[in-house]
Amino acid sequence: MKLRLGTRGSTLARTQSGMVADALVEHAASVGVELEVELVEITTHGDISRGSLVGLSEVGVFVNALRDALLAGECDFAVHSLKDMPTAPHPELELAAISKRADVRDALCTTGPGLRDLPEGARIGTGSPRRAAQLISLRRDLRVEGLRGNVDTRLGKLSGELDGVVLAAAGLERLGRLDEATELLDPTDMMPAPGQGALAIEIAPGADDAWADLIRALDHAPTRAAVTAERSLLGVLDAGCAAPVAAYATVAGERLSLRARVVDAGGTLALNETAQGPASEAASLGRSTGWTLLGRGAGRLMGRA
Template identity: 45%
Template sequence: MSAPLRLGTRRSTLAMAQSQMVADAVAAASGRAVELVPIVSEGDVNRASLSQLGGRGVFANGLREALAADRCDFLVHSLKDLPTVQPEGLVIAATPPREDARDVVVTRDGTPLGSLAPGSRVGTGSPRRIAQALRHNPRLDIHDIRGNVDSRLARVRDGELDAVILAAAGISRLGGDLGGLQAEALGLAEWPTAPGQGSLAIETRSDIDPEVHAALAELDDEDTRVAITAERVVLNALDAGCSAPVGTHASLAGGDLRLRAVVYALDGSQRIGIDRTVRLAPGYGGETGSGNGADAADDGGPIARAARAGREAARRLLERGAADLVPRESTT
């Protein structure tokens, strides 16, 4: 009997829950048992603000070190926490089908974010969410918080905060129980989220047993990979960290990739946005919408076209002054 495959994961309740979902799917695909290997990341022990931690992969580095040292066979990451530069010797073997990419505002009584009273205390540790919240309602009192989903919800339930902003996918993966609190889903057109939000990444070593790699690859969803490629290329081309005030969302419809990217000032006072629509379906060339036709002859396939769309979106954002708004990171 083959030895169990070892899945490296952060120790948080959410990480363990989503890793168990992947473990069950990999076990079915490979015919081998999969055991979870909890690993402590820097982000789990360093309680500094996310804006101070920046884009240094604090939720990924410890896991990747364990993978490279053969203490596990593959990892499961929340893709939004993963730096855009792929380390040598490691590969993303699969991106399973994406869940809800939206953010939600959780309150005690369901008051929408834009209608919260002046001075309402809203908790989030994300510079992007802070900027977006202040743009929607400049009267808010933003509290920079860390902690797991349950602890954040408890701070609303106990009255310490009036609202928190969370990822819809995280709540869903934990069962969706808000314990009597109310959630307002924020539309992606006006509130684009972190590149890759709602997606998971299954990462392994490039020299892993081909049969293991093939089993992991069975979980890959091409539409998800195309969309997150465009989003993450925007972030990479802007030279911005994972926690920068950048919101992106890409979706596929009718053979088209529709990409929205917005860069915010940290205080929400300014934003620069762009929309692009790129034709992906085989047999079609060129672009529609805001494109200029530069990719019309591109035949590199959907992933290559998505990457080009992301680079072009970033270029146009920079031309419009995005560099003045985005904190730069050399280790994205």
């Protein structure tokens, strides 16, 4: 049996898709199915645009082209970084599996000093308003500058243009480059984006259960519960990557703990909220936490009246 996996063309995307492909082939072999997976490279708007992507990830700038390819029959399934996906499910596609989450932390990469040892007025690059706002809340003197591009491009800015850049630890780890991180930032200080560190696998409509069930078997239930809570909160706040919203849920046994944070763009004001409940009620727990934040004024912190 041969399946086609739709992936973005970046090194990180192909690496992540390759990891999913390897896991799928291994699982198939364990149940006596011989499977081959071909990577099909799909170019997305986010890959070719040179402008700022702030405000675009919330409408799926890295996701829509892959979904279009699925619907057009160009591939059988696709792998996404979950944090890039819109919170609303696609009406025609199935989110068949969410793989076990990797490290949720953000990684600070510098030429040597950690966050608290950087010189006054240090220039830090990031394309994320969430990271920018939390960095400024930790160090009011930092100069946070916009940044995009692949990992090599971003790390290349350390050659003199910037004093530091912030990247997802999960991406560096998957690329075998985690040793290039100077400091892994504590989630208490730098809370991650909803869904950060998780990979999502979508399958085409009418998928044959003979192979779709193999993909569904890759689902990691504790990760799905945790990210469901985080993304349900994000959906209530009606916020994408353009808003400094962070959330982090963990699952222990049948219990889920959720922490959430909304920060104003200047990093001067923050709302924090925590909640606990059954992991089976992850979506409702996330939604109720989102409504609590809105009731406390989260809309104003996100720049809405």
